[in-house]
Amino acid sequence: MRPRVPWICILTCLQAREPQDALCRADGTGGCAQHAGSKLSWRARPYGTKGEGQWQIYGGSYIRLIFDQVDFEGPVEDDEWHLLWTHFPMDNYLRNLSGGPRLVHGCQYFTAAGQKCTLANHLLRVQAALKQDAGEDHDHLQTYILRNQTQVTEFRRRLSQEPDKLWLIKSCSAGRSNGIVLLNGRPEHSDTLHKVMFTWAVAQKYMENPYLGFGGSKFHMRLYVLVTTWHSPAIFLFDEGFIFRSRHKYDPSSPSVERDVFSAVSDEVENLALSSLWSHLGEQASEVRLRLRRVLAETLGVSLKESFGPAERLDERPYACFDIFGVDVMLDEHLQPFVLEVNTGPNLWLDEQTAAKQAVIKGAFVHQVLLWAHEWLQRRRSDQPTDQAHKMLLNFTKLL
Numbered sequence: 001m002r003p004r005v006p007w008i009c010i011l012t013c014l015q016a017r018e019p020q021d022a023l024c025r026a027d028g029t030g031g032c033a034q035h036a037g038s039k040l041s042w043r044a045r046p047y048g049t050k051g052e053g054q055w056q057i058y059g060g061s062y063i064r065l066i067f068d069q070v071d072f073e074g075p076v077e078d079d080e081w082h083l084l085w086t087h088f089p090m091d092n093y094l095r096n097l098s099g100g101p102r103l104v105h106g107c108q109y110f111t112a113a114g115q116k117c118t119l120a121n122h123l124l125r126v127q128a129a130l131k132q133d134a135g136e137d138h139d140h141l142q143t144y145i146l147r148n149q150t151q152v153t154e155f156r157r158r159l160s161q162e163p164d165k166l167w168l169i170k171s172c173s174a175g176r177s178n179g180i181v182l183l184n185g186r187p188e189h190s191d192t193l194h195k196v197m198f199t200w201a202v203a204q205k206y207m208e209n210p211y212l213g214f215g216g217s218k219f220h221m222r223l224y225v226l227v228t229t230w231h232s233p234a235i236f237l238f239d240e241g242f243i244f245r246s247r248h249k250y251d252p253s254s255p256s257v258e259r260d261v262f263s264a265v266s267d268e269v270e271n272l273a274l275s276s277l278w279s280h281l282g283e284q285a286s287e288v289r290l291r292l293r294r295v296l297a298e299t300l301g302v303s304l305k306e307s308f309g310p311a312e313r314l315d316e317r318p319y320a321c322f323d324i325f326g327v328d329v330m331l332d333e334h335l336q337p338f339v340l341e342v343n344t345g346p347n348l349w350l351d352e353q354t355a356a357k358q359a360v361i362k363g364a365f366v367h368q369v370l371l372w373a374h375e376w377l378q379r380r381r382s383d384q385p386t387d388q389a390h391k392m393l394l395n396f397t398k399l400l
Contacts, residue, residue, distance in 0.1 A: 040377050042067055042074040043081035047093035050086075058087045058105075059348035062359060063366060070370040082377050083370075084319075087345025094319060101380035102319035103373055106345070109230050109308055110300070113325055113344035116202045117145050117172035118307075123339075125303040140299075141338050142205040145172075146197055155203050159185030159193075166206035166255060169196050182206060182257045207338065208252055211331040214280050218260045219245035220330040220340060221274060224365050225296065225399075227323040228372065228390065230311040233301050236396040237293065238368075240361050241274035264351070271354045273361065284335065292337045296327060297399040299339050320380075324369060368393055 044057040044064075057063050057075070063085070067074065072083065079097065084090060084104045091108050112119035120143040127140065144155040146169075158165070163185035169192075171179050181196065183189040196203075210218050224238040247268055248259050258268075265271045278285040304311065314321065326346025329337050348366060350358045376389040390398070 039071065039073045040082040040374060041076050041080060042072045042083040042085055043077070044075040044085050045077060046086045046088045047090055048088075050088045058085055058345070059362070059366065060350060062350065062363060063348070066363060066367050066370060070367070070374050072370070072374065083373055091317065094317070097318045100319065101377055103377055104319050104321045105324065107227070107230060107314060107321035107323050109311060109314060109321075110227070110304070110323065110325075110342075110344075111308060113323070113342040115173055116143075116170055116204075116341060117147065117200065119143075119342060120145050120202050120204075122303065122307040123299065125306050126298055129303045129306075130298065140295075141207065141340070144203045146199055146201045146203060147172075149198075152197055166208060167203045168206050168257075168261065170202050170204060172200045172202060180257055180261055182255060182261070204340075206255065207330055207332060208255070209333045210250065211333055211335055212250055214243075214277055215245060216249045217246040218250045219243050220328050221277070222346075223274070223292075223296070223327045223329060224346065225300065225325045225327055226369055226372070226393070226396065227300065227325070228376070229320075229322075230304065230314060233304065233311075233400045234387075234390065235297065235300050235399040236390070236393050237296060237399055238365050239395045239397060240364065242358075242361065243272040243274055243277055245270050245272060264347070265353050271351065271357065273357065281335075288331070288335050288337070291335075292329065293397065293399055295329075295337050295339060299327075299342070300325075301400045320376075322369075322373070364395065368395055 045051040045055060064075070067085075074081065075085075079099075082100075082102060084094075084102070086105065089106060089108050090104060094104065112122045123140045123143070142158075144151040144158075146152055146155070159167075166182060166184050169181040169183065181192060183192055185193075212218075220243075222242040222244060224241055226236045226238070228234045228236070244262060244265065246259060246262065247270055250260065262269045278289070281288060323344070324346060326343040328340040328343070330340055331337055348362050350362065371392040372389050375392050376386050378384075379386045379389055390396075
């Protein structure tokens with residue numbers, strides 16, 4: 001079994017002052033070993049208007065500390081970088097770059113990330129492909145794109161047949177639960193329905209029977225995923241993550257957007273480590289995690305060419321790329337996982353209310369991603385196979 005790095009070791013290494021203390025041993029001793037290699041440089045400032053005026057390093061100041069620990073030099077302000085770390089799309093600004101090797105966060109390939117309409121269409125293709133190949137169903141919440149005439153007609157039919165069923169209306173591109181509306185097919189919602197039809201929004205089935213065995217409140221998981229290549233996709237799930245749980249008991253007879261739909265920490269939402277859920281589930285945890293990995297692998301690995309085109313087009317760029325996603329997942333009453341959305345450039349900043357807890361988990365995630373990136377770049381620079389760089393991902397599980 002592949003060794004994992006103890007979390008206390010990761011925290012110790014992130015607090016270390018010298019670069020040679022950056023990589024924790026995987027033997028459980030708590031020691032840190034040197035990550036050898038000549039200096040590589042990184043850039044944080046986005047190109048274009050996003051990098052003008054005031055701007056922040058993606059994730060905040062602690063990210064710079066982690067780059068130092070992994071032995072990157074920078075951040076540099078010019079084009080002499082090996083790793084570009086930003087959460088803004090940069091392809092249009094990088095097409096004429098020369099030199100290398102270069103590695104950029106953000107492939108702009110899986111365009112369903114951060115775009116609910118595209119995700120809905122993609123999941124329909126995933127479901128059709130799985131049914132055709134193996135007669136299996138892909139677990140996802142029924143979603144209709146309200147800009148699509150055919151899907152609007154089907155959605156209206158569903159509302160007529162099941163007027164009491166609840167639906168969430170979400171903007172295709174808005175985040176952080178902004179502008180979400182909860183409604184059903186009853187007459188009192190007819191005006192709202194009329195306003196949202198044929199807009200850039202989706203109608204997603206509301207999970208009325210979530211798993212409530214973890215505190216009696218509605219919650220969802222925030223999972224962190226690393227994609228190191230879209231060619232024969234190499235996808236890794238970070239072993240830790242977060243739970244966002246309402247501080248209010250869930251009342252299925254009185255659903256509320258304000259109380260039951262959320263995406264960030266607030267006075268109404270508490271933040272827990274994902275491991276607390278696995279501990280609570282006990283013997284059930286292993287089966288739920290298997291289901292979770294299957295759903296994520298299907299979402300991120302099936303029907304990619306049909307949805308997003310050939311990944312080979314990424315080879316035309318003068319740089320390589322990787323993606324990190326924040327995937328929001330909810331469990332139903334039978335502990336079946338359902339993907340709510342895939343977030344591109346997931347929130348790596350530290351929320352003030354739970355900064356210490358988040359620093360350990362988000363810091364450990366970024367730390368190992370950067371260790372992988374450093375190893376990948378060193379191998380590319382010395383013409384060694386880069387597929388072995390994933391050995392640095394000690395606290396990840398390979399999905400594909």
